[in-house]
Amino acid sequence: MTTAINLKDRSLLGLKDISRNEIESILDRAAYWEAQTEKVIPILSSQFVANMFFENSTRTRFSFEMAEKRLGAEVLNFAAAASSVEKGESIYDTVRTLESMGIDAGVIRMKPDGILQNLAETIKVPLINAGDGNNEHPTQALLDLYTMRKKFGELRGLKVSIIGDIRHSRVARSNLWALQKFGAQVSFCAPESMAAPELEQHAPYISMDEALQSDVVMMLRVQLERHATGILKSGNEYREQYGLTEARASKLSKNTMIMHPAPVNRNVEIDDAVVESAQSFIFSQMSNGVPIRMAVMERALRK
Incomplete structure (x- = not known):
């Protein structure tokens, strides 16, 4: 089972509370990926990622999807406009539902402030902040x-x-x-x-x-x-x-x-x-x- 420490280290909720060295390591790794000539390097071929966008965004979602597919991940795209969230289902219940189905990581974009941090304390898979209200967009x-x-x-x-x-x-x-x-x-x-x-x-x-x-x-x-x-x-x-x-x-x-x-x-x-x-x-x-x-x-x- 993933430990809480490992889970926290693998999630990306914001940049305020992570170190310069950690940020630099991400930038350096991005330079490595940019230098690769192959379109797809399937190092995540057995992993399932859910892009959960409770707020509209074409550019950010496509960028994440491109990144995930270039790494060979299986991608599930969730749009709130076509979901039960419109009928009143909470963001928490939606994320828990997808977690229960076996996703390995979740990318989340939402309008309300503060919910993402609470989710991260409950959900047992890494969460990536794709835009969190007026809080952060790491x-x-x-x-x-x-x-x-x-x-x-x-x-x-x-x-x-x-x-x-x-x-x-x-x-x-x-x-x-x-x-x-x-x-x-x-x-x-x-x-x-x-x-x-x-x-x-x-x-x-x-x-x-x-x-x-x-x-x-x-x-x-x-x-x-x-x-x-x-x-x-x-x-x-x-x-x-x-x-x-x-x-x-x-x-x-x-x-x-x-x-x-x-x-x-x-x-x-x-x-x-x-x-x-x-x-x-x-x-x-x-x-x-x-x-x-x-x-x-x-x-x-x-x-």
Whole structure:
């Protein structure tokens, strides 16, 4: 039987509470998987993985599925919209049901905060966080770090500005916790209605002009419907004040990376031409998600 210690070590619930060495080992293993030329290396051929998405996501689910299938795992895709969850079945009961059927690991994405940690204390298979409310999105931050490391060689001393809806961003939180472990300098830039005051003790809030002086400019997706009563009420207004417009992008250092966790609201967070520019690493991030998730799944299911 898997011990609690082994189970905890194989799960990935967040980056706040794991060590720099552990993160580095995942990044290094991802580099190994990226270097492989074979499409499928079936080291997990006898393992069953359930992708349990209680919140919609096409890009993240496909990235996990690609990673799992490249490792030869048997993949079960669970979509809440087509499940008993719509009829009131709890997330806990759904996960316990799939565990009872014999899955070896579960990848979970959900809107409610806090449930994943409670699940991990009960479920006896490794769980991977694919997006946990406003809490964390560890594999997104891992692929972001991996993308930065490939360009700059190391993360120490990098100035990283994260711009947008910090309040609701699990991506911002996971990147903050991970980047600071490596000695990067993280700053936030956000409208008042999108700021997370509780994070100010960990990273300062700076102006848009200051944010553009960074080595990495990471734009976040904004859902303006959340802020209909806030200071920004339209995509055009957001773009004018906080969007990475072509004019603002022209002021960036030629070595500055432009990043975004995607999907992008084009011509809101980032102008269309900037998304497609040479300094944009948005599609590289998506590509790097597969080897990162291969490393994470291998870690979860290693014997």
